[in-house]
Amino acid sequence: MPLDLSSRGTATDAVTVDWDERDVLLYAVSVGAGQDPLQELVLTTENTEGVTPEVLPSYGGVLAQRVLRPDIGPYDRSKLVHAEQHLVLHRPLPVAGRLSVTARVGEILDKGSGAVVWTETIAVDPETGDAVVSSRSASFIRGEGGFGGDRGTSEAWEPPSPRPDHVVPLVIRPEQALLYRLNGDRNPLHSDPAFAARGGFDRPILHGMCTFGFTCRALVATVAGGTPSALTSIGGRFSSPVWPGEELTVEVWQQGQQVWFRTVRADGVVALDRGRATVAGG
Template identity: 55%
Template structure:
């Protein structure tokens, strides 16, 4: 088994991706919108409420910009050993409830972490008619058993939580069936539904999608720091640091400095599940 290092720096062929109003509504429900109060987030969960225009959660940008590279192109390895490590995106304009983008992706690095490899991919989603940028997405995957090839370990992060209490904390609970709902947005990885596959990866039961936890976190940032206005949400990035099991609660801690916020997300027992988070907002 080996990674395909020849992919580094090679842009993928462009692909078009479309989504519908139903897709963005289903995504919102999949990341907990309306869970405790079905009337609280109608702009994201309905398309026909009186006096309410449908809007899109900013973190849907990650799904909208996927499609340029498949994990199977990265090399020959056991997909049960692959986990999402980091995710970031920049929104160049708010997303429409239904739309189409043209996506290209480039593997920007394959880093040797000793017992594992870290693969970093940047995707660009543009308007297929004008060519104007819509989303820039950066993600990395951690592949156990694929390190030791003698490459660079990659750049180090200088992120550090402020030495003061968070300016805001928001807690959301997830449902026991949250992963079954979220997977309907497109990620059918059996790690999140099949107990046998989850056991192969070393988990006692299926875990929640990292991007579902990311979506819960994004909702907390949106409603707390951007007045629930997606047009003010410019960018978000973070590292996945521990698994979440469906049914667990998530607390998002935020430290604000002007138009930027640092954040992290933890479970009730204090385990940090999303770390080194940075978000940026427009006035």
């Protein structure tokens, strides 16, 4: 059945979202922090001498996903994949806190073989009303295109040089998707073989936001100098699936405060493409 195009511009009521120390520690481990237990202690521990815990900026995407998008009409959930994710951190996330979050349906684009649905989320401090995290997220729903709508445009993306400034290897553990889903994203595409098969995959795939979190860690370790709060925005396009057990490589370029990146599978296929980020203070 077709998507409800009249849902564009509709928004949810504000929802209160809170989290605590345990949530951010779990999140960090679920995106690979702690594979070397002596590193990244700022992300994985709360009681290490001389270490003040911080939150990975990509955790803002987890908070944004706790608000259900307004109804866009009926569709087969097994045909939906995360297509893009962009976050702006207006200030660093605290280790424990509370936000008021609203989601709004943005553009619904006709890609022929499917539809791209954008969701815009804003999370504000409930005491002051000041913005803390802004999120723009796109979903691709296979089979829902062909309604004669706008296809949309792509912003130019070109790194400043052929050779990246940093190359970061990453290892996705076989149980990574089962661990990541404990953050609240229980989509069976990442755990149920039968559901994944209906979506066209031979086995459950990794959450796009898990790949996003792994990539965020690589950026924090390189361009942000190991300080999570120095990374003030991050975004990119999910161009190919990642499976638990795979190895990835993050390629990073930097000019001052501007960062370009992509995440590549071991077979050379780009999984997270057209990545851009910013760091405070360049």
